[in-house]
Amino acid sequence: MGYERISDANIINEKYMDSILFEERLIDSIAADTEMEFLGEKFSMPIFMPAFSHLSNFGGRELTGLEEYSLAAKELNVLNFVGMVENDMFEKIVNTGAKTVRIVKPYADNGKVRDQMQFAEAHGAFGIGMDIDHIFGTSGYDICMGENMTAQSADMLRSYVEASKLPFIVKGVLSVRDALLCADIGAKAIIVSHHHGRLPYAVPPMMILPEIKEALKGRDVRIIVDCGIASGSDVYKAIALGADAAAVGRAMLPSLEKDGTNGVKSCFSNIRDELRYVMSFTGFSKVRDIDGSALRFTR
């Protein structure tokens, strides 16, 4: 039999997540509750919106997909994220009333980075951040939607943190080394992610998560995980391995496309219900109590 090489980090990631199984702990268990706290605010579940961009008006509807999922975030009381957008679109998103983190691109035009961060702060963002895993393309620095990206030093990141009163979140952390640098520059949270497989053979975020969690012990840095998270079981595994919350991106796209805000609400509610179910089955009634003791690793 031939051996087929797999470099796609999305496939490697799915296989890793599916290799983790649950024990049951039913005696003395009570029905779980999915409320949680993140950076001083209460949310209904540890399941956050993704930092998306480029979503236009699905089905010819009036609002863009970005606004539709932001409305769902507001109605569900979950933390909202948005990625590469111009200021006018950011304003529409924040005006939905969703608590929103703006993830700014590592633009080569540093004035644009600072302008977008300042705009976010002035218009009521919950937090700001940067996706540091979108610096490189295969020919050098990446170009996205005609915008050049460039390298970001620790000093540059620190200067963004110092320029704002908002919590700063670094997205695209996939090593203990970068996680510790994020703590050093004063980031309040990181998103452990490979940005849907930008790097071939990228380590599954959940595989490296326990090491990152351990390295950040005693540092004031919260952890979010994304990539391939599509069910309550996936969210549970992320939390059990050390995350405070997980973000669901591509898995909610079909519901968003079909039914807009209501589709996303129903998708997230289903994921939350499965999370609650697995928590109850494994003996954890509160999100903050979940640990890895009910996980079984099969590889």
Ligand SMILES: Cc1cc2nc3c(=O)[nH]c(=O)nc-3n(C[C@H](O)[C@H](O)[C@H](O)COP(=O)(O)O)c2cc1C
């Ligand atoms: C259509 C689309 C647009 C995205 N735009 C951004 C972006 O502008 N900024 C960013 O940090 N990540 C962006 N992402 C990456 C997601 O935030 C997320 O990290 C990635 O899709 C992995 O999560 P998932 O597997 O749940 O989709 C985008 C992803 C998709 C599919």
